[in-house]
Amino acid sequence: MKKxxxxxxxxxxxxxxxxxxxxxxxxxxxxxxxxxxIEKEVKNVSKLIVTESSYAQIFTYKNSKDIFMGIEAxxxxxxxxxxxxxVGYDLSQLKYELFPETKTLRxxxxxxxxxxIYPEFDFYDVTQxxxxxxxxxxxxxxxxxxxxxxxxxxxxxxxxxxxxxxxLSELQKLFVLTNSLGWTLEFYKQPVKTERELExxx
Numbered sequence: 191m192k193k194x195x196x197x198x199x200x201x202x203x204x205x206x207x208x209x210x211x212x213x214x215x216x217x218x219x220x221x222x223x224x225x226x227x228i229e230k231e232v233k234n235v236s237k238l239i240v241t242e243s244s245y246a247q248i249f250t251y252k253n254s255k256d257i258f259m260g261i262e263a264x265x266x267x268x269x270x271x272x273x274x275x276x277v278g279y280d281l282s283q284l285k286y287e288l289f290p291e292t293k294t295l296r297x298x299x300x301x302x303x304x305x306x307i308y309p310e311f312d313f314y315d316v317t318q319x320x321x322x323x324x325x326x327x328x329x330x331x332x333x334x335x336x337x338x339x340x341x342x343x344x345x346x347x348x349x350x351x352x353x354x355x356x357x358l359s360e361l362q363k364l365f366v367l368t369n370s371l372g373w374t375l376e377f378y379k380q381p382v383k384t385e386r387e388l389e390x391x392x
Contacts, residue, residue, distance in 0.1 A: 263322030277353035
């Protein structure tokens, strides 16, 4: 009788041990597949996203210098500028960490937006006195000054917000994926529970 009971217990122990280790192996395999899936999605997101916009502006340039006893020599030009602007996020520079044991994807760094502008200048209605004529350095100075003004304007324009919205859209893909798989997305160690929280943290 004792041998029978011992045999039953031994069978149960062996059966439980097999079930436990087999189940553990399956869980580890599933966790590995999930980790690989999340990492693949991060790599899909890791691309260059660019938002483009165009601007057209007119500037008036005036300059005068005193020649003698209050007599001034003047020069003037109308500057038409057509500018193509691009705002890009190079998400290949996105930094992250995966923690399979806690089912956590942690974003540790997001690249800064890169603003590039490509202005094209046309000069009209150029008038100049003999003693104050336009030179190459004048045109270069005008272009630099106008370019700075355009850059400042674009930095405050809707194109920057549009670029950020595209960035948010890409990061939301990671949130949706991790959330559907029972993982947690962290942004600089801050857990993200909703898409709205991600927008605020960004």
